[in-house]
Amino acid sequence: MEYFERYEGGERAVLVHLDIRQIQDPDDLSEFELLVDSAGAQRVELVTGSRLKPDAKYFVGSGKAQEIAELVSANDADIVIFNHSLSPSQERNLEALTKCRVLDRTGLILDIFAQRARTYEGKLQVELAQLNHLSTRLVRGWTHLERQKGGIGLRGPGETQLETDRRLLQTRVNQLKSKLEKVRQTRAQGRARRQKSDVPTISLVGYTNAGKSTLFNRLVDENIYAADQLFATLDPTLRRLDWQGVGRVVLVDTVGFVRHLPHELVESFHATLEETLEADLLLHVIDSSSEDMHEQISAVKEVLADIDNEVPVLNVYNKIDLTGEPARIGYANEGEPNRVYVSSKDNLGIEELTLAVQQLMTGTLTTFNLTLPYHAGHFKNTLYELGVILEESYDDSGHECLTIRLPSERLKQLLGEANLQPMEVLPLAQATLLMPILEPFEQNNEEDLQPSEDESLVAEDLTYEQIFETDNESSDHTAIDDNPSPQA
Numbered sequence: 001m002e003y004f005e006r007y008e009g010g011e012r013a014v015l016v017h018l019d020i021r022q023i024q025d026p027d028d029l030s031e032f033e034l035l036v037d038s039a040g041a042q043r044v045e046l047v048t049g050s051r052l053k054p055d056a057k058y059f060v061g062s063g064k065a066q067e068i069a070e071l072v073s074a075n076d077a078d079i080v081i082f083n084h085s086l087s088p089s090q091e092r093n094l095e096a097l098t099k100c101r102v103l104d105r106t107g108l109i110l111d112i113f114a115q116r117a118r119t120y121e122g123k124l125q126v127e128l129a130q131l132n133h134l135s136t137r138l139v140r141g142w143t144h145l146e147r148q149k150g151g152i153g154l155r156g157p158g159e160t161q162l163e164t165d166r167r168l169l170q171t172r173v174n175q176l177k178s179k180l181e182k183v184r185q186t187r188a189q190g191r192a193r194r195q196k197s198d199v200p201t202i203s204l205v206g207y208t209n210a211g212k213s214t215l216f217n218r219l220v221d222e223n224i225y226a227a228d229q230l231f232a233t234l235d236p237t238l239r240r241l242d243w244q245g246v247g248r249v250v251l252v253d254t255v256g257f258v259r260h261l262p263h264e265l266v267e268s269f270h271a272t273l274e275e276t277l278e279a280d281l282l283l284h285v286i287d288s289s290s291e292d293m294h295e296q297i298s299a300v301k302e303v304l305a306d307i308d309n310e311v312p313v314l315n316v317y318n319k320i321d322l323t324g325e326p327a328r329i330g331y332a333n334e335g336e337p338n339r340v341y342v343s344s345k346d347n348l349g350i351e352e353l354t355l356a357v358q359q360l361m362t363g364t365l366t367t368f369n370l371t372l373p374y375h376a377g378h379f380k381n382t383l384y385e386l387g388v389i390l391e392e393s394y395d396d397s398g399h400e401c402l403t404i405r406l407p408s409e410r411l412k413q414l415l416g417e418a419n420l421q422p423m424e425v426l427p428l429a430q431a432t433l434l435m436p437i438l439e440p441f442e443q444n445n446e447e448d449l450q451p452s453e454d455e456s457l458v459a460e461d462l463t464y465e466q467i468f469e470t471d472n473e474s475s476d477h478t479a480i481d482d483n484p485s486p487q488a
Helices: 029-039 062-075 088-098 105-116 120-134 161-196 212-220 263-268 270-277 293-306 350-362 377-386 408-417 428-434 440-449 453-461 464-482
Strands: 012-020 042-051 079-082 101-103 201-206 237-243 247-253 281-287 313-318 329-333 336-341 365-372 389-394 400-407
Touching: 012 029, 012 062, 029 042, 029 105, 042 062, 062 088, 088 101, 101 105, 105 120, 120 161, 201 212, 201 293, 212 237, 212 247, 212 281, 237 350, 281 293, 281 350, 313 350, 329 350, 336 350, 350 400, 365 408, 365 428, 377 400, 377 408, 400 408, 408 428
Parallel strands: 012 042, 012 079, 079 101, 201 247, 201 281, 281 313, 313 336
Antiparallel strands: 237 247, 329 336, 365 400, 389 400
C-alpha cells in the first residue's frame, strides 16, 4: 500500500449524508448540520444520496466518491465530514481520493468535545475518548510510520514506528485511566459527604440543546454558559440552592446526550455520568418543540440504560413558549407527578416544577394549621427555611398561628426533631393524621391498660401510706382465713 501524508483539517467543509435503507434509525440531517455549526465549520456543499447498504471501500459508491472529490477541488474545501461512522480503511481510501481530511460523525463529536472541555476532568475525558478513537486509525496513515532500518549503525530499536506509536498511545491511555480513577474517587468522596449531611442531589439530564443549562440558570439564578448549539455544556456544574418545601439540595447540570453516541464516549465520560447515577432525582429535560422529540427521548433512555440508572425520573417538557402548551403538572398516579410543562426561557411553569419536585422528594402535600407555643422559635425558623408557610397570624393569647403546606410525614419528622407533640400544636382532626394507626390487637391492649374511672379516683385519693396499710391488712386477713383455729 502506498504511504501518504495525513491531511490537515480546516473550516471549509463538504458534508455527506446518505439515506441507508438497511439502517432502521438513521441520523437526522438537521442535527448533523447543527453539529457541524457547533464545531465551527463553514458548510460549502452538501452531498446527499441513497443506498441499500454502505460500500466497503468508500462507504458511498465509487461514482459518488468521485463527485465528492470534484466538489472538494472546486470549492477549495479543507475537510469532508460524514454523518455516519466510517471504518479506518474507508477514511484512508477517501482521503487518498479527495486529497483532504475526512472525518466521520464520531470524530466530529470528539472535536466539539475538545473545544468545550474547560475543567481538568473534562480534558482528561476528551483526550481518552480521542485516543481510543485514534487507536484504530494508526495504520499507514503517516509518512513517519516506516519500516525498521537495516545495516550497520542504522538498526532500530526492534520495533517499527507504528509499533512505537501504538505502545506510546497505550501508555498514555493507561495514564489517563489512572487519573480519571482518582477523579472518580474524589467525586465519590464529595457525594459521600453530601449523603452524610442528608443533602439530596437533583441532576438535569436530556438530549443536547434541550435547554438544560437555561433551566439550570433559571433555578439557581446564575448565568453559566448556555447557547443554541450542541454540547454547549460538557463539564458538570454543581450548585447548592434552597428548594421550597425540600430544603437544601444540590443541582447538577450534566453533558447532553445524542443519538448513536459512540460507546467509547460513554466509557470515557463515566466519571461525569456517575453524577447521574448517584442523584436522588433526575429531571429529564425534553425539547417539546423538536420534530424528533420521541427519538430524542429514546436516545436518552438508552444512555441511562447503558449506565444502569435506577434513579426516579421526572420528565420536564421544555420550550412550551414555542408549542403553546400551558404550564401544568401531569400525574401518573395521585400524588405522583411524572411530567411538567415549562419554558425556562420565558420563566413559565417554574412554580409547577418546584411543586412537582417537592411532591416527589417529600410526598403528598397537605395543609396544616399550627398554633405554636412560645418556645418553638427554632421550629418556626425551620419552616421558614423550607418555604412552606402560607399564612401567619396571632391568636388572642399571643400564640403564633401558621398555615403551612407540607407532607404529613415530613411534618411529623420536624415535630419529632423539635420535641413537639402533634396534639400540642395542631387541631384534633389534623393531629390525628400524624398519629400512628393501631392494629386491632394493639387497640385492645391499649384499652386493657387504661384504668377505670373509679379506680383512677381511688388512686388519686389514697396516699402511699394508706395503700401500704391497706395491703398489710388484706394480707393479715388472708393469713387468718388460711389458718383456722383448732376449735373449729
